[in-house]
Amino acid sequence: MAKTKTYEEINEKIKSGKVTVVTAEEIIPMVKEEGPAAVLEKVDVVTTATFGPMCSSGLFLNFGHSDPPIKMSKVWLNDVPAYAGVAAVDAYLGATELSESQGAAYGGAHVIEELVAGKKVKLKAIAGGTDCYPRREIETTVGLEDLNQAYLFNPRNAYQNYAVAVNSTGRPLHTYMGTLLPKFGNATYSTAGELSPLLNDPYYEVIGIGTRILLGGGEGYVAWEGTQHNPAQKRNENGTPVGAAGTLAVIGDLRGMKPDYLRAAVFHKYGVSLYVGIGIPIPLLNEEIVQRVGVSNEELTATVFDYGVPHRSRPALGVVSYADLRSGKIKINNRTIPTAPLSSLYKARQIAAELKEKIINGGFLLTAPVAKLPFRDGVKPLREEVK
Amino acid sequence: MAKKRVVLTFPPELTEKPITYHLVKDYDLSINILRAKITPGEEGKLVLELSNGSEEMIKKGLDFLVKQGVGVEAVSREISLTEEECIHCGACTAVCQPGALRIDPESARLCFDKEQCIVCELCVSACPLGIIKVLF
Numbered sequence: 001m002a003k004t005k006t007y008e009e010i011n012e013k014i015k016s017g018k019v020t021v022v023t024a025e026e027i028i029p030m031v032k033e034e035g036p037a038a039v040l041e042k043v044d045v046v047t048t049a050t051f052g053p054m055c056s057s058g059l060f061l062n063f064g065h066s067d068p069p070i071k072m073s074k075v076w077l078n079d080v081p082a083y084a085g086v087a088a089v090d091a092y093l094g095a096t097e098l099s100e101s102q103g104a105a106y107g108g109a110h111v112i113e114e115l116v117a118g119k120k121v122k123l124k125a126i127a128g129g130t131d132c133y134p135r136r137e138i139e140t141t142v143g144l145e146d147l148n149q150a151y152l153f154n155p156r157n158a159y160q161n162y163a164v165a166v167n168s169t170g171r172p173l174h175t176y177m178g179t180l181l182p183k184f185g186n187a188t189y190s191t192a193g194e195l196s197p198l199l200n201d202p203y204y205e206v207i208g209i210g211t212r213i214l215l216g217g218g219e220g221y222v223a224w225e226g227t228q229h230n231p232a233q234k235r236n237e238n239g240t241p242v243g244a245a246g247t248l249a250v251i252g253d254l255r256g257m258k259p260d261y262l263r264a265a266v267f268h269k270y271g272v273s274l275y276v277g278i279g280i281p282i283p284l285l286n287e288e289i290v291q292r293v294g295v296s297n298e299e300l301t302a303t304v305f306d307y308g309v310p311h312r313s314r315p316a317l318g319v320v321s322y323a324d325l326r327s328g329k330i331k332i333n334n335r336t337i338p339t340a341p342l343s344s345l346y347k348a349r350q351i352a353a354e355l356k357e358k359i360i361n362g363g364f365l366l367t368a369p370v371a372k373l374p375f376r377d378g379v380k381p382l383r384e385e386v387k
Numbered sequence: 388m389a390k391k392r393v394v395l396t397f398p399p400e401l402t403e404k405p406i407t408y409h410l411v412k413d414y415d416l417s418i419n420i421l422r423a424k425i426t427p428g429e430e431g432k433l434v435l436e437l438s439n440g441s442e443e444m445i446k447k448g449l450d451f452l453v454k455q456g457v458g459v460e461a462v463s464r465e466i467s468l469t470e471e472e473c474i475h476c477g478a479c480t481a482v483c484q485p486g487a488l489r490i491d492p493e494s495a496r497l498c499f500d501k502e503q504c505i506v507c508e509l510c511v512s513a514c515p516l517g518i519i520k521v522l523f
Contacts, residue, residue, distance in 0.1 A: 051474070051476075053515065178478045178482075178513060178515075179481060179482045179509065179512070179513045180481075181482060181484075186481045188478075263474055263516060264516075266516075266517060267515055268512040268513065273515070275474060275476070327492075328489075338481075340477050340478065340480040340481030340490075341476065341480075342476055342477065342515075343476060344475045344476040344495075345490075345495040346474075346495040346496050347474055347475065349495060
């Protein structure tokens with residue numbers, strides 16, 4: 001019978017200092033040369049990571065009660081509006097929300113970045129006033145240490161694969177995929193490829209609800225399926241999807257996170273986003289899992305889309321491998337197009353290495369998912385009523 | 388090889404004269420046009436990289452331009468990158484056509500080769516962290 005391992009066995013090895021951990025890049029030549037059975041014998045955990053712009057991110061906050069108390073109906077942090085339609089002093093600050101005084105140059109992501117860096121931010125809130133919450137306005141400054149809770153809750157992070165963007169039009173396009181030069185002048189992509197979490201667990205076997213992760217350099221968890229989670233995406237023979245597929249909703253205390261792994265970004269003429277660093281361990285429980293983490297950039301593909309077409313369904317122009325994309329140029333319809341990444345492989349490697357160290361040093365135990373991510377048909381379009 | 392980058396300002400009456408021709412023909416300068424905006428009858432701007440075996444010939448060529456009434460200024464602008472803030476995402480490399488900004492395939496770090504930079508400034512707005520600036 002083929003060998004298997006359990007989470008308990010791996011955690012025992014972590015506690016006794018006998019665990020063997022490698023990154024998702026390091027495992028690839030091992031699997032290719034020695035085969036899954038031999039690798040399963042000697043390696044227990046593979047660390048995966050990604051560091052890319054993830055717009056669907058934000059921060060839940062509880063400010064504590066002032067005296068006299070206020071039921072905040074509108075809240076601003078450094079002039080960036082936060083959603084206050086929850087209890088009296090709770091709010092949610094979205095990463096892409098823009099400043100009312102600085103516009104597109106500053107947004108929710110910048111406020112999050114400042115809080116993580118230990119800086120104070122200006123809090124302003126207004127209210128209608130009630131018998132139990134008589135106060136109608138407040139203006140003060142708050143830092144991370146003043147808040148009762150400040151936790152990231154990112155509804156959609158760690159996309160399992162994504163599009164490659166090109167521009168067929170005659171003018172430059174400014175998009176969330178960066179600046180796309182006219183007439184197929186460049187192609188941009190955003191993934192950590194063979195190091196990316198969900199490309200190493202294509203069928204969501206070990207990454208599920210409750211999985212402990214590194215989020216922004218601190219400890220976090222997978223909370224739920226991410227928004228637009230789409231397991232039904234077409235897949236390659238090795239199980240990996242050919243385009244945008246699964247996603248994760250993640251949660252974690254902002255205290256404990258590091259400015260290095262959470263960075264505010266401005267995409268020119270598009271808006272504000274947040275670069276989020278995520279590291280996820282994959283326990284090698286059986287040979288199938290080893291086989292899947294052994295998949296390399298040569299075997300991972302992405303679909304090229306023309307962002308010059310302003311429709312939901314953009315025309316697909318072809319399929320390329322991540323090895324092609326990393327090489328600096330791709331060939332589409334006999335045209336050679338220079339490529340550029342938007343997600344940082346350098347940072348992803350740092351995160352995978354840091355997670356590896358933490359596990360080896362006994363500072364990070366693995367958790368089995370308490371429930372699996374759903375595997376069903378995914379994304380519906382927004383229907384409009386015909387008048 | 389001696390090299391010099393200059394910004395040339397052509398008064399309206401000179402925009403129709405083949406002045407760069409003389410730089411090539413009479414002064415043996417190799418000319419790389421980095422940017423150009425010439426409309427007949429209006430003031431024109433030309434950013435050139437001049438190269439030749441000797442500094443002397445470049446100087447003589449530039450003296451000739453001045454005598455013709457062309458404004459000559461050395462390119463003093465340069466692109467500056469705050470490296471310690473860089474996250475090595477690569478967004479700037481997407482717009483850098485001369486390849487001055489590129490991600491090293493081994494280290495996955497951003498490398499900036501100032502020699503290749505033509506100061507087109509496209510990277511300034513392409514950088515999501517706003518850490519690429521133009522220095523004057």
